Amino acid sequence: MEIGIIGSGNIGSILAGYLTKLGHHVAIANSRGPETLTEVAAKTGASPATVEAAARAKDLIIIAIPQKAMLKLPVEILSVSEAVIVDAGNYYPSRDGKITDIKNGLTDSEWTAKVIGHAVVKAFNNIVAPSLADKAVPAESSNRVALSVAGNDQDQKQIVMQLVDEIGFDAIDGGLLSESWRQQPGEPAYCQDLDREKLKAALQQSDISKRAENLAVADEIAKPYL
Template sequence: MEIGIIGSGNIGSILAGYLTALGHQVFIANSRGPESLGEVGRKTGATAVTTAQAAGAKDLVIIAIPNKAAVNLPIDILSVSEAIIVDAGNYYPSRDGQIAAIEAGLTDSEWVANVIGHSVIKAFNNIVAPSLATKAVSVGSPNRIALSVAGDDKPQKWAVMKLIDEIGFDAIDGGLLSESWRQQPGEPAYCQDLDKGTLTSALQQADIRKRADNLATADDMARPYL
């Protein structure tokens, strides 16, 4: 596939390395421009490009940036894209500022979809970078870590789940995009390195009545690192 990754932080760079190793043509971009991505390109094999070029990837675009930066994406390109667009971000108010629509009940990925004018699949947001980088294993390995994938387009969701499996993790259906809050910061399914069965249970344990409090707690814990 032709894959664009917008965001060269830990998650974006790790995914670039996996995807190039699988034989995909990967383009990676950040807000500072391709000239800042020499080391990332050397380590991952991905081609450093502009954000607009990454957004124009034919088959898959992964957005791995803070929510607050979504408004600066090349919306004119993304809104008409025929690619699957994956949102790998998480909303942290102390970093992203108070986003009224999310505070009012939208999931962060629903908000991103509205901003870019294109549907998205939520994936790669509920695993910490060190685990993503080091804990990929082959199919059938005991205690294989699972990632949940949420979205409204089933074929697109299944395509992303297949890619996750190829990278080295199990994938489970996390429901509609409106249910993706279950895999967001503060919830039982967030960044716990769970296997498929345990992750399924964790998603079901999430309580919508506790969503705001759980996010606030997670935000306070993450504040020193953001």
């Protein structure tokens, strides 16, 4: 596939390495420009690109940037894209500022979809970078970590779930995008390195009445690292 990754931080760079090893053509971009991506390109095999070029990838686009940076994306390109677009980000108010739509009930990724004018699939957000880098194992392994994939289009979800499996993790269907709050910061399914059955259980343990409280706790814990 032709894949664009917007965001060259830990998650974006790790995914770039996996996907190039699988034989995909990967362009990686950040807000500082392709000239700053020499080291990332050498490490991952991905091609440095502008954000606009990565946004034109024909098959898959992964957005792995802070929520506040979504407003600077080339919406005129992304909104008309025929690619599957994956949102791998998470909303932290202390970093991203207060977003009224999210406070009023939209999930992180429903807000992202609204901003870019394109459907998204939520994936790769509920695992910390060290685990993503180190815990990929073959399908037959008994200790495989599972990742949740949420979205409204079943075909798009299947494409992403297959990639998750090929990278080295079990993929489970996290339901509609409106349900993706269950894999957001502060929830039982967030960054716990759970296997398939435990992740399914954790997603169901989430209590929507505690969503705002859980996010506030997670935000406070994350503040020193953001």
